[in-house]
Amino acid sequence: MSLTQDTFLKSQLLQLECHFTWALRKEDTNLTDLLIRLEDQIDLEVGREAGVARTYSSLGFVKYLLGSYNEALSNLQRSEELTRQYHGDNCNNCNKMLMVTYGNFAWLHYHMEARWDCESYLNKLKEINEKHPPASSSVPYPEVLGEKGWALLKFSRKYYERAQECFRKALELEPDEGEWNAGYAIALYRTNPDLSSTTDCPVIKQLRRAVHANPDDDVLKVLLGIRLSAYKKFSEAESLVEQALERSPEHPHVIRYVGKFFRNKGSVERSIALLKRALERTPKSSFIHHQLALCYKRKKMSLFQAGSHHSKGAEIQRIRDQCIYHLEEATTLKPSFILAMSELAVQYGENQDISKAEELFHTTFQTAKQENGGCQVVTVYYAEFQQYSKRCEPLAIKHYKEGLRMNPNTVGGRRSTACLKRIAEKRMARNPNDGEALGILGLIHKENGDKHKAIEYYEKALSYVDDDEYLSALCELRLSLQ
Template identity: 60%
Template sequence: MSVNQDRSLRENLLQLECHFTWALIKDDFNVTDVLSRLEEQIKLDLRKKEGLAQTYSALAYVKFLLEFHEEALCNLMTSVKLSMECHGEEFHKTLIVTYGNLAWMNYHMKNYTECESYLKKLQKINELIPTESSSVPEVLGEKGWTFLKFSPTYYDRAKECFRKALEQEPEEGEWNAGYAIALHRTEYESFTLEDSLTIKQLRRAIDTNPDDDVLKVLLGMRLAVYKRYDEAEILVEKALERSPEHPHVMRYVGKYFRNKGCVDRSMTLLKRALENAPNSSFIHHQLALCYKLKKIQLLQEGSHHAKMSKVQQIRDLCIYHLEKATTLKPSFISAMSDLALQYGERRELSRADELFEITFKTAKQKNDNLHVINFYYAEFQLHCHKCEALAIKHYMECLKMFPESIEGKKSAYNLKKIADKRIHRNTDDADAHGILGFIHRVKGENRQAIECYEKALSYGDNAEYLSNLCALRLSLK
């Protein structure tokens, strides 16, 4: 093939809608983790044939990234077979993405004749549909599910895909479910129950997918945030009764009961779910959080020697599951941060420092969950290194980045606790009043922030407090 022919062919390939053209950047996700989850989905056969066809197509792209080209080609042919079993057509619009992947795969394998044959198939499909491929709901839906599966970095893009698909097919259950899940993963609990788009969409998704028990558990978890426990409990119990062995139902119900404080029940469900999915970083992380909660409960009961020995055993189990989660998913920022903190509590300070350094670097490279690691590093500095100044600095960083996140709210609580304690010891502590001013400013409580900064400046000069005070006064004019 000449250089000009190759350039022309590549230009045609770049116009396609498929995994190769969706800007799935390898550094944004852990390839082996995505591979494991896709293989688990196929093994459990959780979705109808059309859904499985999509999963095999996504799996093929991951295999391509791992340079298993023949396996990738085989997965794509399986995807075609499943799609044709559903629709009985060689030129159905649900094949747009898979044919696009096949064209690219054959191009990379230098099978140029095969590559061009798939381009011709796509041309035939395009002649049969009234819109561009990029606007076809099935393509938007598959794109949305791909973004949800591959990386949190892509969740907003997933949300947009499902929203566009729903504009054309508002009653389609798949797009309603995808949009609900995307919203669930991106909306923080900063809304009222009535204003929460996530809750509205989860209800809509359940209406269009009445047999989807995962959606019911997700709605139950959201309702619990707003203290609607009666409705939440009914949804969760019904989902568990209807799908007692469904691994995703079990893992989310396990999370629900942990959040509720029913740790033992949560652990029973999560351990059962782990039997079906031993390589699930999510389940290992949830189990680690259960052990962490049990450890905290024990510490609150007292600190005599026998109890502290039990605390250490539970901490070791927490560390075991966090190590498993981070081994299976090396970019799991929250699990890595928590693991570093647990090492610190076990007095393995150099190991903790080293892991925090790696985690900060990973989070900055991916621009992912920086607020989470700042929170855990603040906890580490406060409780393990007894360095209040660094703890304050990193709590502030976390709060500034995501004030409505769980970590942001905990940071605000801990900063206030530190400030109140210092003021109780010394009412003239300028920095303590400055901390309170910072908390109010981040929350948008400008008048209270001004009062705190004025107090801070009355007890000592500080250029930063003065600058903040001037800016706040201007904002109120």
């Protein structure tokens, strides 16, 4: 092929909408973990050809990234076969649903230096566009937008916002389509962890729409139940969860989210039993191992709160060992699992393996920086490690402050606020004129937007201590109010 021919062919390929043109970078995910999740998804979607076909198309791209071109080709062929089975005689829908897979075929053949095959798929796509012209040249087909949304959602947490936008655009074109409503609900659920708003929030509204559009999707019902329970809407939440569990008692995704629901509710033993059942079906699920670890952590905390740590020391250690085991499994299966890595480091600290904890925290900080996300989570966990395992309150305060300044409105920010407040109030109970404690309360009010209260505390703090940080913050606040 001449250079001119190759340039022309490449320009055509770059105009396609498919995995190869969606900027899915292997640096943004763990390919081994992604491969496991996609293969598990195929097993779980039996009987749902549309979902399985979509997953095979994504799997083909992952195989390409791993250098397994023949396996990639085989997966794309399976995707096409299942799409045709699902749509049967409805060739219009079938053709539009095949556009992404055909684009993947064209790119894969290009990389395999099979020019004739590459051009053949480009011609097929041209024919589809001519028979079914899109409503606008600037807006892709809703089928393409939807498939792109699902691919982004599966590939990396970094792409959740992009996935949300794809589903939103697809719903503008087809408002009642169940697949796009489900995808948009899940994307919103994952990108909006903040529970400070009301039950009338966009996440719950969209989850309700998705359940209405997909009445047989029990995973969506459980997600809605989990979010409703966070707003203390327990009656409706439990009804949805019990209904989903009754209808899909062996579906691992349903079981694992139901397990999370019961853990949040405080029914730890029931949660453990459900999660272990789910683990039997999907033994390589880092999510389930993490959820089990959190259950054992909750059990351990309950024994401590009941004052049983002296009489039941051996049982507490056994539970801690179980917690550590599942966290180690989760982080082995998914080496970039920031939350599980941070939790594991804390558990090592509780187990008095301080050097192992410090080493893991160092690795986790590095991973979070590379992932461009999760630094606040690691910072807050590291503060807890300093406070409870190393008994170093000054360093704990330093890192809680750092975590709070990163963003006060996230889970990590609110956790930092609560921990700093407890430390300050405990110190002031001993000494109402503790300048550092007053300064901590000043920072809390400053970061949470209460400038007048922050000024009041900083002024009090500076009457007892000479601190450049407090003085600088006070000057900044006064200037902002002028």
